[in-house]
Amino acid sequence: MRTVFRYLALGGVVLLLAAAPISARKIKIKCDFDKSNDFARYKRYTTGKNYLLTHQTPEVQARIDKVLVESLNGHLQAKGFVLDENHPDFIITYEAGSLSQADISAQPQTVNEQPLDPIFGLSGPEGVPSVARTYALAKVKLTVTDVDSGKIVWTARASEKIQYPRKTLKDLRKKVDDLMARTLKSFPPSSGAK
Numbered sequence: 001m002r003t004v005f006r007y008l009a010l011g012g013v014v015l016l017l018a019a020a021p022i023s024a025r026k027i028k029i030k031c032d033f034d035k036s037n038d039f040a041r042y043k044r045y046t047t048g049k050n051y052l053l054t055h056q057t058p059e060v061q062a063r064i065d066k067v068l069v070e071s072l073n074g075h076l077q078a079k080g081f082v083l084d085e086n087h088p089d090f091i092i093t094y095e096a097g098s099l100s101q102a103d104i105s106a107q108p109q110t111v112n113e114q115p116l117d118p119i120f121g122l123s124g125p126e127g128v129p130s131v132a133r134t135y136a137l138a139k140v141k142l143t144v145t146d147v148d149s150g151k152i153v154w155t156a157r158a159s160e161k162i163q164y165p166r167k168t169l170k171d172l173r174k175k176v177d178d179l180m181a182r183t184l185k186s187f188p189p190s191s192g193a194k
Contacts, residue, residue, distance in 0.1 A: 026160065027179060031186045033154040037146065039188035044084035045076060046091055048145070053097035067173050068094055071180040072142075079184070088147050095141040137161055142183055158183040 033039075052065050072094060073083060137159060144154040158179055 027158055027182055028160070029156060029158045029183055029185075031154070031156045031189075033186075033189050034151065037153040039153075042081065042089045042188060044082045044088045046083065046085045046088040047072070048091040048093035050093055051095040051097075064096075064172065064176075067176050068096060068140075068180075071173070071176045072184075074177075075180050075184045079187075090147055090153070091145045093143050093145075095143070097139060138179075140179060140183060142187075144187065154187055154189065156183045156186065 047069065050065065050069070052061060052068070054061055054064065056064065072092065076092070077083065138161075139157070139159045141158075142154075142156045143152055145151065146153045160179065
């Protein structure tokens, strides 16, 4: 009995460790949709004019755009939608970008630590040591427009703090696929959703 319990406990720890990197990504998603729209009739789609704003070179920006469009198409087609530029039921577009951000906080000072500068202390004004953490705040907005009415019927906004933007560019396809899957999770809304 103890051996079974040990294996169960070990399995639980392994599961927690395996899930830790996944749950560490905090992606915030907010969706809104037209509750009177019949999403069940949507079978075909096309992409509209997308908008991407980054502080990257044109080559890197083109790569990011390509990955976003491929991921969007892949997830929609996995849901059963067909890309049809001539007879679409809806148009989907994205707006995406990132902004550099910083969090500044006071760093606790140890008892034996002496300020390096009598006016500014170790690194902050008035003797308050501080730590700055920089990151990129990445945002994506997906918009679905009904072709017949021309009205926006579904939107989703996703945002994520990216601690190491350069590292993220190396894993770009994986990160974008995960973000797109989470953002498109509620599309199309079920007919019973209110």
